[in-house]
Amino acid sequence: MKAIVYTSQTGFTKRYAELLSEATGVPAWSAKEAAKQVPAHSEIFYMGCLVAGAVKGLDTAIERYVIRGVAIVGMNPTGNGDLWTEAKINGGFSDHGARIFYLRGGYAPEKLRGIQKLLMRHMGRSVQKKIQAKGDAVTEQDREMVEMFQHGGDYVSRQALDEIIQWFAEGPHDGMMKASFSLDI
Ligand SMILES: Cc1cc2nc3c(=O)[nH]c(=O)nc-3n(C[C@H](O)[C@H](O)[C@H](O)COP(=O)(O)O)c2cc1C
Missing domain, CATH: 3.40.50.360 (Flavodoxin domain)
Structure with missing residues (x-):
């Protein structure tokens, strides 16, 4: 290679x-x-x-x-x-x-700019909503994903x-x- x-x-x-x-x-x-x-x-x-x-x-x-x-x-x-x-x-x-x-x-997230920042903020909210709607079925991996969208x-x-x-x-x-x-x- x-x-x-x-x-x-x-x-x-x-x-x-x-x-x-x-x-x-x-x-x-x-x-x-x-x-x-x-x-x-x-x-x-x-x-x-x-x-x-x-x-x-x-x-x-x-x-x-x-x-x-x-x-x-x-x-x-x-x-x-x-x-x-x-x-x-x-x-x-x-x-x-x-x-x-x-x-x-x-x-x-701190390194993103412009349209990508907006897009990912929107994506983060939508993922969070979907996960919240799972109620008791929320997994550790789901929590980790929400945390990641919020804080990286x-x-x-x-x-x-x-x-x-x-x-x-x-x-x-x-x-x-x-x-x-x-x-x-
Ligand atoms: C606009 C945008 C779209 C993304 N889409 C996806 C995706 O479809 N699937 C995924 O797993 N990660 C997605 N990501 C996350 C990046 O792929 C991830 O942060 C990756 O580690 C970035 O690598 P880099 O630091 O080398 O750019 C997206 C990130 C941005 C900013």
Whole structure:
């Protein structure tokens, strides 16, 4: 693997990328840095934060690199979004064989600005309402989610990367990500 390329808005994905780089010896670059440092068509591992179910920067990275694996970083305890749904159907792989992982990052409301801040505030209220409506059925995980929307939270750990580090060690890998709108003919 030539590089780890990441897109991070509030720093959680960046920290995961740096931890993964330390553990594997593969250099990590933000997508912006990678545009200068990592030649097009290189084999990479892509890490991106989740924004409304989509992995940020992934479409652009698919056009430039050969992506062998992806780590999706979100605030939910379990994976979500379109790529994760695809991976669940395929036993942990994208439709074209790239390995897909989910990592719980965190939530840093103080770092959000503008429309994203408003959107997440709204989302937080709606999640809180839904959870309150559960009454006695509220779980510890629900409480944790409400707390996270209110005050933020940080779940980044070296341990969470164990499975990905293992996968790096098992390489080389030959599956890849392709744009979801591409046609197989
Ligand atoms: C506008 C917006 C939408 C988000 N949508 C999702 C989502 O659909 N699923 C999820 O698990 N997390 C979602 N998150 C939370 C981020 O993915 C999470 O905070 C992640 O750790 C951010 O990583 P970063 O610090 O590298 O940017 C969203 C955050 C923002 C600001």
